[in-house]
Amino acid sequence: MDGPLIRLEQVTHRYDPGRPDQVALDGVDLEVAAGEFVAVVGANGSGKSTLAKHLNALLLPTEGAVRVAGLDTRDPGAAWEVRRMVGMVFQNPDNQIVATVVEEDVAFGPENLGVEPSTIRARVKEALAMVRMSEFRARAPHLLSGGQKQRVAIAGILAMRPRCLVLDEATSMLDPSGRDEVLNTIRRLNKDEGLTVVHITHFMEEAGAADRVVVMDRGRVVLQGSPRTVFTQARRLERMGLEVPPITALAGILAAAGLPISAASLSVEEVVDALCPSS
Amino acid sequence: MLRDITIGQYLARDTAVHRLDPRTKIMSTMLFMLLLFLVRQLAGYVFLGVFTAAIVVLAGIPPRMLLRSIRSLAFILALTFLLQLFMTRGEPLFRLGPLVATREGLNMGTFMICRLTLLVVMTSLLTLTTSPIALTDGLEHLLRPFRRLGVPAHELAMMMTIALRFIPTLLEEADKIMKAQMARGADFRSGNLLRRARSLIPLLVPLFVSAFRRADELALAMEARCYRGGEGRTRMKQLAFAARDGIALTTVAVMFLGVLFLRGRP
Numbered sequence: 331m332d333g334p335l336i337r338l339e340q341v342t343h344r345y346d347p348g349r350p351d352q353v354a355l356d357g358v359d360l361e362v363a364a365g366e367f368v369a370v371v372g373a374n375g376s377g378k379s380t381l382a383k384h385l386n387a388l389l390l391p392t393e394g395a396v397r398v399a400g401l402d403t404r405d406p407g408a409a410w411e412v413r414r415m416v417g418m419v420f421q422n423p424d425n426q427i428v429a430t431v432v433e434e435d436v437a438f439g440p441e442n443l444g445v446e447p448s449t450i451r452a453r454v455k456e457a458l459a460m461v462r463m464s465e466f467r468a469r470a471p472h473l474l475s476g477g478q479k480q481r482v483a484i485a486g487i488l489a490m491r492p493r494c495l496v497l498d499e500a501t502s503m504l505d506p507s508g509r510d511e512v513l514n515t516i517r518r519l520n521k522d523e524g525l526t527v528v529h530i531t532h533f534m535e536e537a538g539a540a541d542r543v544v545v546m547d548r549g550r551v552v553l554q555g556s557p558r559t560v561f562t563q564a565r566r567l568e569r570m571g572l573e574v575p576p577i578t579a580l581a582g583i584l585a586a587a588g589l590p591i592s593a594a595s596l597s598v599e600e601v602v603d604a605l606c607p608s609s
Numbered sequence: 610m611l612r613d614i615t616i617g618q619y620l621a622r623d624t625a626v627h628r629l630d631p632r633t634k635i636m637s638t639m640l641f642m643l644l645l646f647l648v649r650q651l652a653g654y655v656f657l658g659v660f661t662a663a664i665v666v667l668a669g670i671p672p673r674m675l676l677r678s679i680r681s682l683a684f685i686l687a688l689t690f691l692l693q694l695f696m697t698r699g700e701p702l703f704r705l706g707p708l709v710a711t712r713e714g715l716n717m718g719t720f721m722i723c724r725l726t727l728l729v730v731m732t733s734l735l736t737l738t739t740s741p742i743a744l745t746d747g748l749e750h751l752l753r754p755f756r757r758l759g760v761p762a763h764e765l766a767m768m769m770t771i772a773l774r775f776i777p778t779l780l781e782e783a784d785k786i787m788k789a790q791m792a793r794g795a796d797f798r799s800g801n802l803l804r805r806a807r808s809l810i811p812l813l814v815p816l817f818v819s820a821f822r823r824a825d826e827l828a829l830a831m832e833a834r835c836y837r838g839g840e841g842r843t844r845m846k847q848l849a850f851a852a853r854d855g856i857a858l859t860t861v862a863v864m865f866l867g868v869l870f871l872r873g874r875p
Contacts, residue, residue, distance in 0.1 A: 386833055410835050418833045425823045426830035430742055430774045437845035442835040450845040472777040486834065 333400075334361035335494055335526055336385060336416070341394035343380055343549075354380040356549035357394070364493065367520045367527045369537035369557075372546035373571030381546065382498040382530045386416040399493065414443060417487030419500040423479035424472075432474075432482055433458065433467040439490040450489070457488040460523070461515050477508025481515055488519075494526040495519065501531060513539065534567075535575035538596045545570070558594040577601060618674075620737045625853060626668035627738045631747025633854040637861045638735045645724045647868055654723040660864070661730055668738050678733050679726055686722055693718035745769045750848055763839025771827070779820060786815050 343355040355377050362368055372378040383389040384396050387403040398416055401408040417439075420426045429435035433454050440450045458464045461481040471479060480500055487495055497516065501509045517539055519525045529540060537543045543560040545553040547570040553560055560567075561578045574582070581595035584605075591604040621627075626634075641657075648654060665672060679686075695705075699713030736744070749766035756762050787797065790811050797808050 388829060388833060410837070413833055413835050418830075420826065420830050420833075422823075422826055424778050425826035428774065428827070428831060429770060434742075434845070438831075438836070439834040441843050441845060442837065444841045444843050447843055447845055447847050450843065454845065470777070471774070472781070490834070 335364040335366075335399055336360075336362040336528075337397045338381075338384065338391075339395050339397075341381075341384060341391040341396060343377075343384065343389060344392045345380075347392070353549050355384070355391075358549070358551055360544065360551060362494070362526060362528060364526055365520075365524045367517070367539070367541045368529070368544060369540035369542070370528060370530045370544045370546060371532060371534060371537050371572060373532065375548075376546040376570070377549040378530050378532075378546045379498055380549075382418065382496050382528070385494070385496050385528065386418050387412045388418070414439075414490050415493045416496055417490055417492040417494070418496045418498055419480060419483045419487060421499040421502055423476050423483065423503065426483050427471045427479060427486075430470060431467075432463065432469050432471055435471060435482060436467075436485045436489050439486055443490060453489045453491070454485075457485040460488055460519065461485045475508060476504045477511035480504065480508070480512045484512070484515060484519075492525070494528065496528045496530070498530050499532070500529075501533065501536065509533075509536070532572070534561075534573060538575060538578075545572070557596060558592075561596070562594045618733070618736055619740045620670060620674070621740070622669050622738070624667060624669050624738070626664060626734075628851075628853065629738075629857055630848055630850050630854045631739050631743040632750055632848060633850070633857050634735055634739055635744070635747050635751060637857060638731055640861050640865055641731050642728060644865055644868055645727055647872060649720075649872065651719070651723075653868065653871070654720065654727070657727055658723070661727055661734075664734060665730070668734060670734065670737050674737070675730050675733055678729055682725065682729055686725055689721045689725065690718040693721050741773050742770070745773070746844075746846065746848060763842070767839075775820075775823065778823075779816065782819060783812065783816055786812055 338358050338360040341355050341358045341360075342353060344350060344353055346352060358377075358381065360381075370378050370381060380389060384391060384403070385398070387396075387409040390396075390404050396403045398412045401412055403409065403412050427435050428438050436454045436457055437450050440453055445453070454467075455464070458467055461484050463478065463481050463485060466474065466478065466482075471482060474482065483500075484495065495516065497512075501512050504512065513536060516527050516529065520527045527540075529536065531537060538557045538561075540557060542554060543557050544551055545560060545567065552570070553563060553566070561574045562582075564574045564579060564582050567574055573579070575596070577598050578593075578595060581591055581601050581604075582593045584601075585591050585593040589605065591601065595601045595604065644657065648657065665675065694710050694714040694717075695708045697711050697714035697717050699711035702710045702712055702715060704710070739747070745766050748769075749762050752760050752762035752765065787795075791797070795808060795811055797805065797812070799805075800808070
């Protein structure tokens, strides 16, 4: 398709119309191309969650417009199609699972869309395989780990055949291994299935895996680019309450000390290769 | 400690009774309950008792589980029997102070005990052999025809599903809050009833606050997944009647008609 999948034009959002000075989003322009992996980072209160909820019409812009595949989210007739195309995984794994059995929960979305029962069964099977949760299909959700619950939530979105997956701080309540599970899953879905991913997070090291990092501060997009270009702005990020990943910070210090290393190194391997080039 | 509580009393087995369609079981139980109040002869109750016992054996339910639920009703059973015995007018049997026991009272009392016992056993059988999810599905299907009369069939089923889904989550949370309060010196176990009830406040307030927060987030998540009520919604799992459902329903229907026929005779 031509043009971006999602386009935000001068989006401003105020939660309380009686207080025009409190803006959650302040004239945000943003485009997300089909197949792209975008990470949105920002400190608490930077407006990143508000931004996420604009992508699937859970919140509507006070000013400006959000278009998903050409559909305006303010059009009440388009809201459900927008939500089908842009699926969202939320922060708390417990509070988004509806059914008492894993496969029933994955079926919830397609059921709402009125899909044929036999087709739903096929889609549920496929979606659970895509997040590698097939063997848990008959389990009760409350017995799963946090990472597994989030993978079930992702499967629930996949079964609706979306074009874009939005993760609204979906990793922030997980332990490190659960976070890895979810990150590996979305990375794989993005690469192998070509699914567009918008990952909202306050963990900078998770943003390193994205094609593009969007940095938000006080309701505005203040910086965006590849992880490498964004991470070189360590000082600026720190002023906004964000920290570059430790290994990038170390590379920055080493580069400043005159070592032959890129200040925007993203991984330990990269730093090792730069410091001890194997002949 | 709260985690030991199981929801309902479903006993997972693989028997013919367990495999019956939930709709069959709900309808049969309802017909059976009606039967219990139509039968007027002791022989009828003996027959219904044998029928119930046959199902207990068929479903592989240990009888002591059923005895336990009857025992918890022992007081009500005794009270009902005594009330019937002494309050029914008729041919006097014996006297106890100002109270007169009658033959009719004895009959009525015995019937009442039979009715209540079989009622408890049969409804326990329903919940013992049907998982809560299957029960909810069955109820939704059975209530569907009444939607036009304003019965919110889908909404009721949805509420039950969500309740079932969140009971373990909330129990876990209650357990956590309880331990957190106990770590700060809260005492949930000593003192009289009033004191103990009051000690529950620091448990219930955070639990309720959190439940409301959960409800809010769940509603948002459901909306994001295109939930807009039962209209135009399909279900992945379809209920299907099998041959055994036909047999079960026919059996109950024949019993029902038989009783009606016998009732018509003097």
